[in-house]
Amino acid sequence: xxxRIRKLIEQAHEQKPVIVLDPETCQPTHxxxxxxxxxxxxxxxxxxxAKLIIQKCISQIALIGVSNFENEDIMWTVETxxxxxxxxxxxEEQTIEQDQVPLPTNREQAxxxxxxxxxxxxxxx
Numbered sequence: 836x837x838x839r840i841r842k843l844i845e846q847a848h849e850q851k852p853v854i855v856l857d858p859e860t861c862q863p864t865h866x867x868x869x870x871x872x873x874x875x876x877x878x879x880x881x882x883x884x885a886k887l888i889i890q891k892c893i894s895q896i897a898l899i900g901v902s903n904f905e906n907e908d909i910m911w912t913v914e915t916x917x918x919x920x921x922x923x924x925x926x927e928e929q930t931i932e933q934d935q936v937p938l939p940t941n942r943e944q945a946x947x948x949x950x951x952x953x954x955x956x957x958x959x960x
Contacts, residue, residue: 843891847884850875889924893917 853866853874868874900913920926 839891843884843887844879847880847887848877849880849883851878885924886926889920889926893920896920 853876854863855866856862857864866874896913896916900910903909903913
């Protein structure tokens with residue numbers, strides 16, 4: 836399996852409480868482990884996994900826009916593609932996260948951001 840997919844799967848896992856039936860009351864209760872610590876298990880959240888994939892796809896498209904900052908046709912295409920993906924999959928507009936940056940306002944910013952993004956992508960392989 837691709838390492839990038841594996842990382843997204845890890846990010847999409849959530850900790851859920853281990854629920855058992857109380858033998859005296861027959862009511863569901865949070866299982867308590869040794870030392871009185873509540874027990875949890877990791878569970879894949881498929882909706883979160885799908886959203887992470889969509890966000891990564893949008894980020895890759897946005898990088899094309901950053902690298903072609905001065906080409907209005909490419910920028911329009913990038914913005915349209917991102918809008919279409921968000922609409923098609925019903926995801927909200929992305930907020931800026933740790934691995935995302937706002938669009939640059941001049942060529943120097945665009946080139947610096949492209950170098951950083953390229954380095955980041957190379958380290959994720």
